[in-house]
Amino acid sequence: MKKVEVFILSGFLGSGKTTLLKNILTQEKENKRKVAVVMNELGQVSIDSNAVSEDTPLKELLNGCVCCTIQGQFEVQLQELLQDYELDSIYIETTGVAHPIEVLDACMSPLFASKLTVQGIVTIIDANRWKDRHTLTPQFKILLQEQIKHADVLILNKVEQLTEKEQAQNVFEIQSLNNQAKCLLTSFASVQLDDIRTYQTLERKPHEKTSVAHLHVKTYVHTFSGPIDIDIFEEWLRSMPESIYRIKGYLKFLHSKHNYSFQYSYGTPIYMKELMNYPLTLVFIGEELDPVWMKAEMNGIETKSIREM
Incomplete structure (x- = not known):
């Protein structure tokens, strides 16, 4: 049975999650793959849904966080996507305050977990916010660290705003929290789809080997x-x-x-x-x-x- 890939996009509000999602969806469309998106907003109004084209199945979860208050709704939405569409992958854009492990937990309902392959947790970090993290409240500092610690891919975004020395310092500090994740430096969340994969499932030539999944x-x-x-x-x-x-x-x-x-x-x-x-x-x-x-x-x-x- 073909399994549907799941990508969890994590990171603080304003770090570039929606820009990252738009870049990824463009590449998925070029590869002629069938994808769906789940967007979670804490407020009552969706702000970023226009980033997803009309031909892409979209589920919006408003006024709560999938990792706690609306986990049940999230499971229902995922199950509907799996029942209504033949998909290659689902991208989940979390709220800025979501803990990635709780979102992963919400994805893995026993009713449909066997139909999914978790490709990984992708955490995007605003380079300036990380540099100035001492201005955050203790709770948000801890959450930012948790989003980094549990990621499989770390994207340090907006690096064009930093000097080379600051970039190197940021990477050193981030990797000291999680040295197992792949770390990418980007501007405007520009990444290649293969860069956020934990293993390859796209079509490849017979002599090419599939790399082994290494999820944190x-x-x-x-x-x-x-x-x-x-x-x-x-x-x-x-x-x-x-x-x-x-x-x-x-x-x-x-x-x-x-x-x-x-x-x-x-x-x-x-x-x-x-x-x-x-x-x-x-x-x-x-x-x-x-x-x-x-x-x-x-x-x-x-x-x-x-x-x-």
């Missing part, structure tokens, strides 16, 4: 074939790596007729009875998740559970 934060989706033993599952939770910090989805347990929705974050598992029979799918979010290891672990839980039947 990774996701893994697993669907169980049937009910599992809750004691075996909880024993696994207690011993799992600390690098897994978010799990959500649906489960069914032996000796119970009910389905359960499951949420795990900050060390706390939460189970809630579900009236609907959703697919028994779990989504894991964490750092450096090894999909081969994860699959073996989940298959192991199923195998042990069968022995308990």
Whole structure:
């Protein structure tokens, strides 16, 4: 099954996210790829929607942030895009105050996570704002650092306003927060589409190799074939790596007729009875998740559970 690529565009208001989006959409159109856009605004009126051409499917989420207050609406909009269009990629332009990991979490609904491939988190930084970050409030300083720390691609924009020495200093400071991300210096958010890809999915010649994806934060989706033993599952939770910090989805347990929705974050598992029979799918979010290891672990839980039947 062909999966739809997802790009999360993160960064403070005024850093150049919409300009970046326009540049990317132009290149996608030249490549004759089918793309859609989700734009999130904190206010009640959309400001930047005219940046998206009429022939590009667009969902607008207003008066809230997808990472918290309107996460449910965001999931509905994504599901509608996946159902109504045959897409190659979806670009999500976040609000300036969005935490990229929370946006990633909102993308990975267990109902459709298996249809998506997260290409990465792209954080664009206003070079002058970074240079003058000491003028920001403590909360905004922390948010800016978080947007940088969790990015797969960092774009230092408006560098034409800095001297070469200032550019070098900015890059050094940013990479000290995140030395794994690709760092690009731009004016007017001018980047090539390939520069923000974590791996290639565009058409290529037979002799060309596909580069390996290297995401800072990774996701893994697993669907169980049937009910599992809750004691075996909880024993696994207690011993799992600390690098897994978010799990959500649906489960069914032996000796119970009910389905359960499951949420795990900050060390706390939460189970809630579900009236609907959703697919028994779990989504894991964490750092450096090894999909081969994860699959073996989940298959192991199923195998042990069968022995308990």
